[in-house]
Every structure is written in C-alpha cells, then in structure tokens.
Amino acid sequence: MNDSLDFSDNTRDEFSPAQDAFIAEVADVAVEAATDDMADAAPVPTEPNGFELLGLAPELVQACADLGYIKPTQVQINVVPKAMLAEGEARYADLMVSSQTGSGKTAAFLLPVLHTLLQQQAQAEAQERADFDRSVAEALARGEVAPKRPKRKDPTSARNFKAATPGALILCPTRELAQQVAQDAIDLVRHCRGLRIANVVGGMPYQVQIARLQNADLVVATPGRLLDLQRSQQIKLDKVQFLVVDEADRMLDLGFSDDLADVNDMTSQRRQTMMFSATFAPRIQQLAMRVMHDGGKHVQKV
Numbered sequence: 001m002n003d004s005l006d007f008s009d010n011t012r013d014e015f016s017p018a019q020d021a022f023i024a025e026v027a028d029v030a031v032e033a034a035t036d037d038m039a040d041a042a043p044v045p046t047e048p049n050g051f052e053l054l055g056l057a058p059e060l061v062q063a064c065a066d067l068g069y070i071k072p073t074q075v076q077i078n079v080v081p082k083a084m085l086a087e088g089e090a091r092y093a094d095l096m097v098s099s100q101t102g103s104g105k106t107a108a109f110l111l112p113v114l115h116t117l118l119q120q121q122a123q124a125e126a127q128e129r130a131d132f133d134r135s136v137a138e139a140l141a142r143g144e145v146a147p148k149r150p151k152r153k154d155p156t157s158a159r160n161f162k163a164a165t166p167g168a169l170i171l172c173p174t175r176e177l178a179q180q181v182a183q184d185a186i187d188l189v190r191h192c193r194g195l196r197i198a199n200v201v202g203g204m205p206y207q208v209q210i211a212r213l214q215n216a217d218l219v220v221a222t223p224g225r226l227l228d229l230q231r232s233q234q235i236k237l238d239k240v241q242f243l244v245v246d247e248a249d250r251m252l253d254l255g256f257s258d259d260l261a262d263v264n265d266m267t268s269q270r271r272q273t274m275m276f277s278a279t280f281a282p283r284i285q286q287l288a289m290r291v292m293h294d295g296g297k298h299v300q301k302v
Contacts, residue, residue, distance in 0.1 A: 054080045056111055057118045059191040064107075067187060073104030076111070078302050083112035083274060092242075092272035094292045094299040098280050101247075106184050109244045109274050113168045114188055116242070117195060117217050120167070164198065164213035165239040170220045171263065173250040175201040181246065182220040200225050200235075210234050223251075223259035230266065237266040245291070248277040248284055257287070264291045 050072045051064045064070070072080070075097065082093050099105040172178035182199035189195045198216035200209055202225045213219070213235055219226075229235045243263070245251060251260065273292050277284045280301070292299045 050077075051111070054111075055084065055115075056080070057115050057192075059118065060111055060115060060188060062191050063188045066190065069107075073108075075099045075103045075105050075302070076108045079105075079108040079274075080112050082300060082302065083109065083272070084115060094272060095274045095302060096280065096285070096288050096292075096299055097274065097276045097302045098278065099276055099302075100278055105276050106181055106246075107188070109170070109246070109276065110181070110185050110188055113170075113218065113242050113244065114185070114192070114195070117167055118192055121194060121217075162214075163233055164216050164219070164235040166198070166216050166219040166235070166237075167239060168218040168242040168244075169226075169237065169240045169263075169267065170218070170244040170246060171223055171226070171251070171260070172220065172246045173222070173254050173256065175203055175222055177247065178220050178222050185218060185220065200229060206234075223256045223263065227259060227262060237263070238269060240267040240269075241271045243267050243270050243273045243291075245273075245275045248275050248287060249279060249281065252283060252287060260287070260291065 049061055049065060049070045051069065052058075052061045054072060054077070056064075079095065079097055082095060085092055097105065097108070099108070170178075170181060172181055178201045179199055182197055185197045189197060195218075196216045198209075198212045198219045200213070200219055200221035202222060206229075209225075209229070213229070219235070226235070230237060245260065251257075275284075275288050275291070288299065
C-alpha cells in the first residue's frame, strides 16, 4: 500500500466552485499580509568585518571573508595593530607573544606582515611608474623617441636566475608546521597581485624549492634547509625586514638554538622581530632577548 501524500491537481475535483473561490480569496489575503510584513520589517544590520576594523588592506580583508573569517580572535586583536607601523611611529615594535596552537596565532603574524609587504609593493610600483613617466617626458622634451617599458624577465629561465631576496622570513620548527603556515599565507594572498610565497623545508628536492624561491616576497622555512640554501647562495637574507619565529619553545627543544643565532646574524638589518611561544619560560625569554633589537629593550609582550 502506498501511504505517500498526493498533492496533484486531481484533488481539486473534491471542492465546489464556491469553495474554490473562498480558497483563492484566503490565499490572496495571505500573500498581501506576507508582503506587508516584509515591507514593515526592519533591515537586518550587517556585522562589520572585524579584520577591516584592524586596518588591514582590502585584499586581505576579502581573503579572510572568503575563508569565512569576519571576527578576529583575541590574539589577532592584540597582535595585529601592534605589529603594524602606526601613523607617526618611526619604528616597528618587536613582539613576544604567548599563544597556544589553535588560537589563531598564524594569522596574527601573517596578516600584519603581508599588509606591510603589500604597502611597500604599491609604493615601489608607484615610484617605478613615476620614474618611467619622467624619463618619457625628458626624452620627448629633447626631441628623442620615448623609451619603452622594459620586458619582464622569465624567472624560470636559468640565464635570468637570481638568488631569492625575501622581505619577510618565518621560521618553524617542523616541516609540517612550515607547510601549513605557507598554505595559510597562500590562502591570504589570493587577491594580492604579485605577492609570492615560498616554502623551504627538508625532504623536498632542491631544484623544486630553488624554482619556487624565485621572486619570493615571504619565505616560510625550517632552519636547517634554509641555511643549506643560503650557503649555496640560492637565497640571500640581507633584505629580510621582518623575522617571525613560530613555536620558539619547540625550536629550542629540537636543538635549533645555533641555527637561530646564525639567522639572527644574517638578518641583522631587519626592522622587526616577532616571537611566538606557548610559554614565556626563562629560556625562551633569554633567547628572545638575544634576537630582539637593542637586547630586547623595546620589546612588547602579548
């Protein structure tokens, strides 16, 4: 026996013309009432995107929204504004951040670093356009043919090879963490034209990593493989402005203290250091003071 309900037009034969007219009238009244209710209903306020309120670039805010994030976590609220250069400030703050895995700490250091790299990229492009326009104007004023814009060189060609000179470096204690951080960075730059992320870890072919390093703006690395590539002159660290040490407590547990000291020396020109750790144990504080500017005199703890 079929117990399913049938809402086909055959059921209309059970009603008289008078009943049909009554049903139609009730339906019209219901539709009108529903329409009036919709018109009278107040518009639902849209919650502002918390990442926009942090002052981040629109491209990064959009990426956060694409990933379903509109409300920053507590560590992001505390860290992001401090990590960016506020108007009127002359120097970036060095930060020591105590934060557990799962608190949103990765975005807390990625977002301000990427924001600053985007700003610098825009400024460099504007300066390049201004310089080109000036050279064109000067050539025309002399009655010469205006110069053409230089063609971009293919970075995958061996003859155009240049050692990578990233502006930001993130050190992680393990390959798995470095790969995850790099993937998070790639997700955040999905709307950022020309900002390149590279991942440098052990267990991957050198040639693959060397190719990916070309024109990289931000490098996420484990210390051992990073120093291997530096010694073979595949990467130079003298342009690094921002250094992040993630999970510093595990970095020490895995014996990377000497490697961190080497990276510290090679990036002595940097403008900011951020160190993230689960705890502020004395040995972590001692390590932090070794790599912060002025012996940690201006470091802020979060």
